[in-house]
Each structure stands twice: as C-alpha cells, then as structure tokens.
Amino acid sequence: MTTSSTDDWLSQLHANGYRLTAPRRIVIDIVAQSQRVLSPAEVHRLARKRYPAIGLVTVYRTLEKLEELSLIQRVHQPGGCHAFIAAAEGHQHLLICQQCGLAEYFSGDNLDPLMANIGRDTGYIIKEHWLQFFGLCEDCRK
Amino acid sequence: MTTSSTDDWLSQLHANGYRLTAPRRIVIDIVAQSQRVLSPAEVHRLARKRYPAIGLVTVYRTLEKLEELSLIQRVHQPGGCHAFIAAAEGHQHLLICQQCGLAEYFSGDNLDPLMANIGRDTGYIIKEHWLQFFGLCEDCRK
DNA sequence: GCCTTATTGAAAACAATTGTCAATAATGGC
DNA sequence: GCCATTATTGACAATTGTTTTCAATAAGGC
Numbered sequence: 001m002t003t004s005s006t007d008d009w010l011s012q013l014h015a016n017g018y019r020l021t022a023p024r025r026i027v028i029d030i031v032a033q034s035q036r037v038l039s040p041a042e043v044h045r046l047a048r049k050r051y052p053a054i055g056l057v058t059v060y061r062t063l064e065k066l067e068e069l070s071l072i073q074r075v076h077q078p079g080g081c082h083a084f085i086a087a088a089e090g091h092q093h094l095l096i097c098q099q100c101g102l103a104e105y106f107s108g109d110n111l112d113p114l115m116a117n118i119g120r121d122t123g124y125i126i127k128e129h130w131l132q133f134f135g136l137c138e139d140c141r142k
Numbered sequence: 143m144t145t146s147s148t149d150d151w152l153s154q155l156h157a158n159g160y161r162l163t164a165p166r167r168i169v170i171d172i173v174a175q176s177q178r179v180l181s182p183a184e185v186h187r188l189a190r191k192r193y194p195a196i197g198l199v200t201v202y203r204t205l206e207k208l209e210e211l212s213l214i215q216r217v218h219q220p221g222g223c224h225a226f227i228a229a230a231e232g233h234q235h236l237l238i239c240q241q242c243g244l245a246e247y248f249s250g251d252n253l254d255p256l257m258a259n260i261g262r263d264t265g266y267i268i269k270e271h272w273l274q275f276f277g278l279c280e281d282c283r284k
Numbered sequence: 285g286c287c288t289t290a291t292t293g294a295a296a297a298c299a300a301t302t303g304t305c306a307a308t309a310a311t312g313g314c
Numbered sequence: 315g316c317c318a319t320t321a322t323t324g325a326c327a328a329t330t331g332t333t334t335t336c337a338a339t340a341a342g343g344c
Contacts, residue, residue, distance in 0.1 A: 292338080
C-alpha cells in the first residue's frame with residue numbers, strides 16, 4: 001500500500017458504495033502505482049506476490065470497477081488490446097514503449113482543423129479521436 | 143466475383159504461391175469490395191450466402207494470409223479490435239462510423255513537429271503512430 | 285458486536301482463435 | 315487434358331481470454 005493516488009482511488013471506490021477488501025486494495029495499489037501498461041494476467045501475477053490466494057477473477061472484477069469509475073483506461077496496441085493504465089486528467093494521448101510498456105501521457109496536438117476538414121470532405125460527424133505514439137523508452141533504447 | 147481489387151488480390155496470393163480456391167475467392171471478394179470494417183464472423187456470415195459449406199476456420203486462415211501480404215489491416219476500435227478492412231496505399235489514417243462501420247482513409251496530418259517535441263521531452267525514440275477518427279457517417283447521422 | 289449484503293475464490297460456461305487430421309482439389313509437369 | 319504432388323478444406327478438439335454461477339466469507343452501517 002503506497003502513496004496518494006492509491007488512497008484516492010480507494011476513497012472513490014468507497015464513495016461509490018464499493019467495499020474496500022484486502023484483494024481489492026492490492027490490485028488498486030498495483031495499477032495506481034504502475035508506470036507501465038499492465039494486462040489482467042500481469043496484475044494477477046504481481047498481486048499474488050502480496051496475496052497468494054487472490055483469484056484472477058477478482059482482478060478482472062476490480063479492473064472493471066476501476067474502468068467504470070474512469071480511474072483506468074484500456075490501452076490498445078498493435079500487438080493486442082488487453083492492457084490497462086491509470087487514466088489521465090483531461091484529454092491526453094499516450095506514448096508507449098513497445099519493449100517494456102512504460103507509458104507517458106502527452107498533449108499539445110491540435111487536430112481540430114484537420115478534423116474540420118475531414119468532416120466537411122466526408123460528411124461524417126467526428127465524435128472522437130485516437131492519437132497514440134509507440135517507440136522505445138530511454139532505458140530500452142540501449 | 144467483382145472488380146479490379148479482387149483480381150489484384152487474387153494475383154498477389156497466387157504470385158506468393160497460394161492456391162486460388164473457391165472459398166478463398168469468395169472471402170477475398172467480400173473483403174476487397176467492402177466499404178466497411180468486417181469481423182471474421184461477419185465475413186463468414188456473408189461468405190455463407192454464396193458458399194454455404196464454407197467454414198469459419200477458412201475465413202480466419204484467409205484473413206491471416208491477406209494480412210501477411212498487407213492487403214488488409216486490423217482495425218482497432220473502442221468497442222473491440224476484431225475487425226479488418228482493405229489496407230491503404232501509403233501512410234493513411236482511418237475515419238470510422240461508430241454505427242455501421244463504414245470507413246474512409248484520410249491523410250494530411252503533420253505530426254512530425256509534435257513527435258519531435260515529445261521525443262525530445264521524454265527520451266523516447268518514436269517509431270510509429272496511430273491516428274484515428276470515429277464518428278457518424280452521412281447516412282447514420284440521420 | 286450484529287446483520288445485511290457486497291465480495292471472494294473455485295469451477296463451469298462462454299467466446300474468439302488456433303491446431304490437428306483425413307479427405308479433397310489446385311497447380312505444375314508431362 | 316491427365317497425374318502426382320502437396321496446399322487447402324471442413325469438422326472437431328484444444329487453447330486462451332473473459333464472464334457467470336454459487337456457496338462461503340467478511341465489510342461496514344447500525
């Protein structure tokens with residue numbers, strides 16, 4: 001059990017009527033503190049080190065609640081879409097290391113003019129956009 | 143069996159040593175002519191109308207070969223990542239209708255300066271990027 | 285501390301995809 | 315055009331990732 005964001009997430013779960021159980025606290029701490037994207041299976045593996053009896057199903061159920069409260073978001077990658085990471089404040093985009101999964105948020109794109117053009121040209125109403133960068137983080141370049 | 147791109151795909155399969163069978167021709171025609179993203183199950187459903195004996199496994203295997211030859215690409219969406227569509231020439235991005243799956247390619251983004259900034263700020267080497275727009279097509283807006 | 289009821293873990297169910305295998309059919313050589 | 319080789323097919327089984335079911339447990343308001 002570590003710092004702020006973990007406690008914040010626990011408060012939010014509690015505020016929404018969910019109970020704070022030992023397995024749930026561990027899953028939350030792992031995901032809240034992780035700098036890298038994690039799949040349910042990876043979360044489970046990490047969680048078992050601290051709480052051997054925890055079931056994979058509990059991991060899935062906890063992730064489901066975290067996603068419902070917008071505390072985490074699913075991460076899509078060329079290799080698969082089974083990973084999660086702490087959600088960003090506001091509208092942010094992800095830069096992900098293809099090697100180790102280390103993730104950073106960034107903003108600063110201005111796609112509005114492009115979206116306006118494309119919308120006009122195609123007749124679509126554009127409602128949402130995805131922008132993601134993939135690469136190698138400082139450690140993995142070496 | 144329809145126009146040009148279908149025949150082009152068949153030639154390419156043949157050129158790569160794959161045989162042109164009846165079920166394969168039908169899957170290829172369906173995907174090559176489709177304006178919308180299709181899941182393997184949808185391709186199978188459509189293919190059975192023309193060739194009732196076709197198995198879902200054959201659809202999977204044909205899609206696998208088309209992807210290997212870069213004739214199709216997998217499409218990632220918020221709701222799932224099981225769809226495919228004919229690949230674009232050059233580097234293009236997708237605009238997809240959230241309702242019916244109708245897809246259009248577009249280009250014209252210039253993300254190089256942003257990528258350079260982010261790369262410098264984070265220490266990552268950026269190798270790849272994804273940009274996708276989601277919305278409602280002209281028909282589905284109504 | 286008690287009582288209600290959400291949560292748990294185990295097992296089963298389910299869905300999407302991949303592997304196995306004998307029968308079939310496409311292709312290149314004749 | 316016919317044959318032999320061998321890729322491909324469809325049925326079935328196996329796998330993988332995820333969800334459901336259910337009795338036992340434990341969280342949290344009182």
